Amino acid sequence: MKAIILCAGLGERLLPHTRLIPKPLFPINGTPLLDVTICRLIGAGCESIMINTHHLNNQIESFVQEKSYPIAVQTRFEECILDTGGAIKNLREFWGAEPVMVINGDILTDINISEVYLFHRSHRHPVTIVLQDFPQINTVLVDSNQNVMDFVSGASFEEHQKTKHDCTGIPYKRLTFTGIHVISPEVHEFLPAANAFSIIDFYRTLIKEGRTVKAFIPKKAYWKDIGTPAQYKSAVLDELMPKAFRMAFSCEPSGFFATDHLAGDGSDRQWYRIQDQTHSLIVADHGINTSSDPCCEFNSYVLIGRHLYDKGIAVPRIYLDDFFSGLAIIEDVGDSHLQSLVLNAGEDEVLILYKMAIRLILDISVKGCIGFDPSWTYQTPVYDKKMILEKEARYFTEAYLKKYSGVETDFDELRDEFDLIAQRALNGGVTGLMHRDFQSRNIMVKDGRLYAIDFQGARFGPIQYDLASLLIDPYVNLSCKLQDELLEFCIQELSRVVSFDRMEFLNSYQYCRITRNLQILGAFGFLTLVKKKPHFKAYIPVAVKMLHQSLSKLPLKEFPELKNIVETHDPASLQTIRNPDYLRSDQFKKDCL
Secondary structure (H helix, E strand, O other): OEEEEEEOOOOHHHOOHHHOOOHHHOEEOOEEHHHHHHHHHHHOOOOEEEEEEOOOHHHHHHHHHHOOOOOEEEEEEOOOOOHHHHHHHHOHHHHOOOOEEEEEOOEEEOOOHHHHHHHHHOOOOOEEEEEEOOHHHOOEEEEOOOEEEEEOOHHHHHHHOOOOEOOOOOEEEEEEEEEEEEEOHHHHHHOOOOOOOOHHHHHHHHHHOOOOEEEEOOOOOOEEEOOOHHHHHHHHHHHHHHHHHHHHHOOOOOOOOEEEEEOOOOOOOEEEEEEOOOOEEEEEEOOOOOOOOOOOHHHHHHHHHHHHHHOOOOOOOEEEEEOOOOEEEEEOOOOOEHHHHHOOOOHHHHHHHHHHHHHHHHHHHHHOOOOOOHHHOOOOOEOOHHHHHHHHHHHHHHHHHHHHOOOOOOHHHHHHHHHHHHHHHHOOOOEEEEOOOOOHHHEEEEOOEEEEOOOOOOEEEEHHHHHHHHHOOOOOOOOHHHHHHHHHHHHHHHHOOOOOOHHHHHHHHHHHHHHHHHHHHHHHHHHHHOOOOHHHHHHHHHHHHHHHHHHHOOOOOOOHHHHHHHHHOOHHHHHHHOOHHHHOOHHHHHHHO
């Protein structure tokens, strides 16, 4: 057996990811797909392989040269793409006197190649194509004798969907071409004169001329085309999910797999719940990553998440991860987050929940520091003045003041005030491992336990920042009285494990409230206008109110420019948001919508 692997495609459906890496080298569970295909062919008894290349051909050629396969594996560069038929014709001197196996370079399958080849050798017809049943893309018509009758598409496909018989009354079924076929040398004399042509068009011509194209239909086999981002990630999940189920539940997944898309929040990540009849896991999809740079958000998510879990901190366990696909399979901690519970809970229950949340902050800050490697962090290892100025103060100025509110001001005009706020936020800070986005929608509640999620932004910094994130959270709008009570509770709990100056702690906390608030408003402005997520607009009035409260507690003459902007940029809105009854009313909800 000889084999041809078709790898000259441009990978256009996988753009922009294929600009850097050719599709056949996309890894499946860490192994390039091309390597998977070559090894399967070798295992099936193949003695020689030819690979046609075009797009990023040097990468494929280098990969093959670096491997030590036990058989000859060669590459052939196509200066101009010849389509599937032209590529096969271009390699006809490679065939020899025996039938050649042809397989697309972008499919993942466990179809038994040996059986396919033996089936072809068992009949006298020039071509065998391997078919599977995928109703949405079934375009190959096959009769009861496993003879291919036609290839249909477009209007023809829609017409054929209406009947299971052709015009002569012969019954047929519709199936999908897998990209695996076997061709006998005798077809040389029938090949068209053109250099570039589709192999499907050629097979259709053979059939019209009265020659038979046989169908091989495996009874049970896995097959997937990885030609789109969704199909590629699906193929990776097919590899990872059984392993994850064994790790999580000590059993294989049973029954039908159901996949639910879960609502995300501010980030571009996608979330899915995958479940069988009795168990479920969550898939966190960070997006395909063709960069080899380890300093990325995905790596931070995985490394920090595993560190926190190993320290006994309440975060979902990360069972498996795949860097290239950006997929992580994690523990399912349910659908209830702190916000949803608080908005429907009584005062006593709210107080209990928030005390639990503060204890979780302390766990992350104190326990999380032990053995934490700063190289795991994304963007910066420390919450410092530079980060405050660039990622919070400038973010607030550009995304919220200028773009969202239309205030004509520049970051440099407020630079001195921002600089002082940053300095005071850091002075007196009790340094630990900060979550940096510790708010009610990032705290899940399951079986009476709180879990922190979205921890990929963790870094060294003041615990006061996470406390401020929790207490001024616009999603819940805690009263000033409750905020003060919880602040005191945090001081008492922290003093049991860390020594610190109470006045310095409180002073740092007041300024961390401001820096966090700047970040919140910058994010809400950006998400509303740029990311087109209008539901964040509903929380902007509460965030403005919180910023006004924080600034009003400072000495009268401090930060006049920032105070003036907060007071005057939207006076009508500010007047209403100062009224706590309005913020809890149905009218507020209507106004937000």
